[in-house]
Amino acid sequence: MIEFRNVSFSYDKERQVLKGVSFSIGEGESVGLIGANGAGKSTIMKLLLGLLEPTDGSVLVKGTPVSKSSLAEVRRTLGFVLQDSDDQMFMPKVADDMMFAPLNYGLPRNEAEARVDEVLARLGIQDLKERYNHRISGGEKRMAAIATILVMQPEAILMDEPTSALDPFNRRMIINTVKDLKQTKLIASHDLDMILDTCSRVILLSGGEIAADGPADAILRDRALLEANRMELPLSLALQV
Amino acid sequence: MNRLQKALLEMSELDRLTAMDSPVHRLSPLAKLLVTIVYIVVTVSFGKYDLSRLVVMVLYPVLAFSLSGIPVSTCFYKLRIAIPLVIFVGLFNPLFDKAPLLHIGNVAVSGGVVSMLTLVLKGIFSLMASFILVATTPIDRICAALRKLHVPSMLVTLLLLTFRYAGVMMQEAAVMSDAYRLRAPGQKGVHISAWGSFTGQLLLRSMDRAERLYASMQLRGFRGEFDYAGPVPFTLRDAIFLIVCAAVFILFRTVDIAALIGGLFVR
Numbered sequence: 001m002i003e004f005r006n007v008s009f010s011y012d013k014e015r016q017v018l019k020g021v022s023f024s025i026g027e028g029e030s031v032g033l034i035g036a037n038g039a040g041k042s043t044i045m046k047l048l049l050g051l052l053e054p055t056d057g058s059v060l061v062k063g064t065p066v067s068k069s070s071l072a073e074v075r076r077t078l079g080f081v082l083q084d085s086d087d088q089m090f091m092p093k094v095a096d097d098m099m100f101a102p103l104n105y106g107l108p109r110n111e112a113e114a115r116v117d118e119v120l121a122r123l124g125i126q127d128l129k130e131r132y133n134h135r136i137s138g139g140e141k142r143m144a145a146i147a148t149i150l151v152m153q154p155e156a157i158l159m160d161e162p163t164s165a166l167d168p169f170n171r172r173m174i175i176n177t178v179k180d181l182k183q184t185k186l187i188a189s190h191d192l193d194m195i196l197d198t199c200s201r202v203i204l205l206s207g208g209e210i211a212a213d214g215p216a217d218a219i220l221r222d223r224a225l226l227e228a229n230r231m232e233l234p235l236s237l238a239l240q241v
Numbered sequence: 242m243n244r245l246q247k248a249l250l251e252m253s254e255l256d257r258l259t260a261m262d263s264p265v266h267r268l269s270p271l272a273k274l275l276v277t278i279v280y281i282v283v284t285v286s287f288g289k290y291d292l293s294r295l296v297v298m299v300l301y302p303v304l305a306f307s308l309s310g311i312p313v314s315t316c317f318y319k320l321r322i323a324i325p326l327v328i329f330v331g332l333f334n335p336l337f338d339k340a341p342l343l344h345i346g347n348v349a350v351s352g353g354v355v356s357m358l359t360l361v362l363k364g365i366f367s368l369m370a371s372f373i374l375v376a377t378t379p380i381d382r383i384c385a386a387l388r389k390l391h392v393p394s395m396l397v398t399l400l401l402l403t404f405r406y407a408g409v410m411m412q413e414a415a416v417m418s419d420a421y422r423l424r425a426p427g428q429k430g431v432h433i434s435a436w437g438s439f440t441g442q443l444l445l446r447s448m449d450r451a452e453r454l455y456a457s458m459q460l461r462g463f464r465g466e467f468d469y470a471g472p473v474p475f476t477l478r479d480a481i482f483l484i485v486c487a488a489v490f491i492l493f494r495t496v497d498i499a500a501l502i503g504g505l506f507v508r
Binding site for chain 2: 104
């Protein structure tokens with residue numbers, strides 16, 4: 001589904017953000033992207049979505065290189081949930097925001113409306129439909145942001161810090177929602193407990209390179225590896241030790 | 242709570258007003274928008290000495306306020322910053338036009354005073370009519386109506402995004418202002434020496450947000466054309482409302498209703 005082939009990226013000559021990164025993610029996989037601040041997590045997301053172009057190597061989605069000519073198809077395939085829901089929810093009401101992508105992709109209004117209702121029902125947030133985006137809480141906004149992506153029916157979902165700044169109840173609600181998603185998932189986060197809960201595989205980035213790539217359970221239990229890369233054991237595992 | 246936070250609360254008050262239910266709220270946004278445009282055009286078209294003819298134009302906002310259930314005082318409270326500006330515009334007229342235009346008893350009233358009052362009333366009436374529109378119609382419906390009138394998409398999108406993000410930006414400014422005040426106890430507001438970095442910081446944040454926002458739009462298939470909350474219904478009732486209002490405004494503009502009524506009493 002997703003493939004990085006020896007990808008490097010730098011904003012300027014002095015600071016290379018990614019150095020020859022290679023990995024692939026199969027259909028239906030759920031992968032956590034972890035690493036300290038500045039490790040290159042967001043850059044990987046942006047390269048995948050065609051918001052940045054690699055300085056070297058290639059990024060492929062479903063076997064097609066991400067390029068200007070394939071951008072529309074790539075972005076239709078991948079749904080991206082941004083870290084700050086206020087960046088994502090730009091229409092006045094939740095329903096308008098959810099209609100935005102389907103209408104842009106040429107779906108008739110009645111079909112788009114049906115999709116909106118179906119996604120809202122699936123997530124159990126029908127009450128948000130006619131609410132104003134600037135009047136809903138952080139947790140509701142995050143759920144609505146996920147809904148705006150699900151309504152596109154993407155084949156893979158990318159998420160940037162989906163549980164940041166949420167209270168325990170809303171965090172748990174997001175985790176359960178993410179677990180229920182059947183699509184391929186790539187989740188960048190510092191919330192290692194959430195990654196442990198939702199992902200079967202983890203890619204650990206450090207200084208723009210892959211420091212580890214393997215089963216979530218193994219990597220997230222490796223205290224030495226995590227601490228060497230400016231991270232620490234997930235709280236749920238640390239308490240068991 | 243700082244002033245920016247109070248302003249934020251006030252902004253959200255508009256949502257409460259648009260969510261009310263009344264005959265005015267139920268009218269088509271397109272009809273209300275067109276009536277407001279006609280009203281403003283007719284109002285500003287009165288001559289500078291047409292004070293008595295202009296006064297009857299107050300009927301529309303007064304009627305609209307009473308039918309919508311929104312108190313007029315709310316309008317004046319919300320417009321408390323704009324109204325002094327309107328008054329200021331006409332303030333100098335009495336200085337330039339001193340020739341007596343009419344007499345009230347033994348008191349001569351100059352053309353400047355009459356033109357000042359006319360100008361002020363034109364401004365206030367136009368503001369009241371605009372307020373009725375925005376207080377009874379959600380912003381997305383106004384945008385949909387504007388697109389129906391073929392207002393360029395870019396302008397309408399700008400209006401929509403400004404409405405959506407004015408609050409977010411004010412929230413950021415409020416947080417920055419709080420952070421500043423916590424480290425500058427005893428100071429009233431932001432000191433002039435910090436204005437540059439304060440606004441610069443806010444501008445940089447806005448630019449970052451604009452970039453993320455545009456990326457988010459692109460990722461969801463945006464090609465430069467917004468869909469503004471679907472079709473804009475326009476029923477027979479809306480058409481009647483539009484025609485009757487426009488006809489009455491034009492009647493007020495062409496016939497001196499105040500003089501006619503006055504004439505009845507003088508005879």
